[in-house]
Amino acid sequence: MRDIALTMLFVAVLPFAVRHAYAGVLLWTWISIMNPHKLTWGFATHAPFAAVAAGVTLMSLVITKDRLKFKLTPPILLLVLFVVWMCITTALAFNPAGSWVQLNKVLKIQLMTLIAIAAIQSKKHIELFVWVNALSVAFFGIKGGIYTISTGGGGRVWGPPGGFIEGNNELGLALIMTIPLLVFLRGTVDRPWIRKAMMMAIVLCAVSAIGTQSRGAMLAIAAMGFVLWLRSRSKMLSGIVIVVLAIGLVAFMPESWTQRMGTIQTYEEDGSAMGRINAWHMTTNVANDRLTGGGFAVYSRPLFAIYAPNPDIVRVAHSIYFSVLGEHGYIGLFLFLAIWVAALRMAADLRKRARGVAELQWVHMLASMCQVSLVGYAVGGAFLSLAYFDLPYNVFVILVVLKRWMDEKRWEQDKEGVFPISLWRKRAPHLVGQRVGGK
Template structure:
C-alpha cells in the first residue's frame, strides 16, 4: 500500500505536468529531497523516479514551457564552471571508482541548480519552489521531531523514514538543513500567496519550526546546536524589537534546558573539550592531513580523496576534581576518515582552484541578497515587502549552511544548491522587473509636452 500511495502521488504530479510543465520541476525537487524510492519496500524501488523527473523537468522547459523572462546569471555561470572543474578532477581522481560514484549524483545537483532559476520566472513560481522544498524536507523533519518527543532520539540512533545514514537522512546534515529551513518557512507564513497567512498556516509553521529545533536534539548533532545559535543571531539583525526578541529567546532557552535529555547535554559538552572526544579529535587530524595533502596536490585528488588518509594521535581525558585530577592519554590510529567539513572537502577533492570557485559562489550569493536587502530597505515600507523578506530568509539560510558546513561535508548537498537556485531566481526577477525598459507611448497628433514624459507607461 505504501508503494502504491507513493507512486500514485508522483504519478499525479507527472500527469499535471502535461498541463503545466513547471510541475515536473516541482516533482523533481520533491523526489530529490524525500527520495521516496528508498521509503517504499518493493514496487517503487523498481522505477528510476529521480531520472524520470529530471528528464521531464528539462524536456518540459525546453519544448513546452515559456522562456519569457528567463535569464542566466553570474552565479549560474559559477555553478557551471564548478561542474566542469569537478568533471576534470573526477577524470584524474586518485580513487576513480569512488570518485565516479559521487560524480553520479553531484553532476545532477549542480546542473539542476543552474537550471532551476531559468524556470522560476514569476513570483508564483519562486514561491511554489520554496514551498515544495520546505514541505518536502518537512516530511523528514516532522517524522524526526515526533520520534524525538517520543524518546527515540540519540546520536546515531534516531531512525527517520529510511534505514540509511546518508544525504539528508544523516543526523548532522539534517540538523543543518532543518535549521536553515526555518527562515524560509517563516517567510512563507508571512508572505505566502499559495497558502495565504491565517491561523492554520501559522499553526503548521510553528509546529514545523519546533520540529526543526528538535532535530539537533534527536540526532545529538553538535553542528545543529551551533546552527541554532547562528540563526538566533541572524534573526536578531532583522527583527523590529531586538530587546524583546533577545529576552524571549533567553527565556525559551532557560525553560528548554531542564527538558533536554542527558545524552544531548553530555555530547554538547564535548564542543568545549574536543581533545577528550575521539570524534572531534579525528576531525582536527583529518583537517591537518587535508591541508598538507592540498599543498602536495594543488588541484586536489578528486571526489573521496580522503580514502588515502592515515594518521595517529592521542586523545586526552581528564577525570576527577581538583586537586585530585587524573589525566590519561590513549593512542588512536585512523584510516580513510571523511573530511567532516565542506571547506576541507573542497580543498582535498578539488584543490585550491575548486575551493576558490566554491567560496566565490557562496560569497556572491550572500552579497547579492544583501544588495537586495539594502535596495528594498531604502524604500518606504520596503521591509514589509516579499522581496526584502525572501532575500533576508535566503541569506540567513545560506549563512546557517556555511557555518554548519564547517563541521560536516555538505559542499555539494542538493538541498543547499536548490536554495542557491532560489537566490539566482530572486536576483534575476528583481533585476528584470526593476530595470525593465519603459514602453514609449506614441499618440497620433501629440505635441511636445502632451501625454506625459517620453517613455511613460
C-alpha cells in the same frame, strides 16, 4: 499501499511536468530531497523516480511553450566554473573510477540546478519552489519533533534512508536551513489556521534539530539566532526570549544530551572530533601537494598513510570546506566559497532594494530568510560533508531567480511609464511603502 499511492501521485503529475518545465523542476526537487519512495516497503522503494523526473524535465525544455530564460551572470558563472573544475579534478584524481561515481551524482544535481534557474520565472513559481523545498524537509522535522517530545529527548532523530540527510547530523543541518524558509512561507498565508499550523511546524522542526543531538546543528542554531537577534527591532525583548528558550531547552533535554553538547569545548577528549581533525590535516596536505586535489575518492587507507598525521584513523572530512579542499584543491575551495559569498551578497542587495516598498516586502523577507539559511549552512557545514547537498544550491537558485524577477519588474515599470524603484525613492521618498500612483 504506500507504493501504489506514491506511484499514482507521481504518474498523475508527469503530464503536467511534460508541459511545464517548472513543474518538472518541482517534481525533481521533491523526489531528490525528500526521497519519498524510500519510505515505502515494496516495489517503489527502488524505482527510478528521480531519473524519470529528470528525464521528463529535460523533455519539457523542448516541448514547453512556457518562457525559459538563462543568462550567465557572475554567480551562475562561478557555479559553472566549479562544476567544470570538478570534472578536471576527477579526471586527474588518485582514483578516477571511484571519483566518477560521486561526480555523476553531482553533475545530475547541478544540471537540474541550472534548469531550475531557467524554468522558474514568476513569483508563483518562486513561492512554489520554496514550498516544495521547505516541506520536503519539514516532513521529517515534524515527525522527529513529535518523537523527541514523546521520548523526553532520550531518542536520537535520524534522517530518511538514502540521500544526503540520512544521518542525524545531516538532518539536523537540513532542518536548521529549512526553518527560515518556513518562517517566510508563514508570512505568505492569510488563513489563521494555516499560520498556526506553520508555527507548529517551525517549533517541531527546531525541536527535531535539537533531537538529532548534532553538535554542528547546535552551532548553526546559535549562529542563526545571533543573526536574527541582530536584525530584531527590540533586541532586549528578543534577547530575553532567546535566553528563556535556551534555559527551557537545557531543562527539557536529558543529561546525556547535555554531556554530548559539552564535548564541543572538550573536543580533545572526543574520538569523533579528533578523527575529523585528523581528516582535515589529511585533506590540507593533499591540497598542498596537488593543485587539483585528490578527487572525490580521496578517503582511503593508502592515502591516509601518506598524508594523515594518524594513518590508522580513516574518515571522511566531515566539513564542506575541508572536503572540497582535499577533493578539488585550493582552486576548487576558492570557487566553492565564491559561490556562497556571491549568494549572500545577492541576498543583501535584494534586501536593500526591496526595503520600505510595500509591494516588495515578500522579496525582502525571502532574501532575508535565504541569507539566514545560508549562514546556518556556512556554520553547520563546517562539521559535515554536505558540500554537494541539493538544498543550499536550491537556496542559491531562489536568490538568482529572485534577482532576475526584480530586474525584469523594474524594466516593466519603465516600459509602462512608471518610475523605477530606485528613481522613485530619490524623487518621492515620502511615498516609500505606498503603491505607485496611490493616494
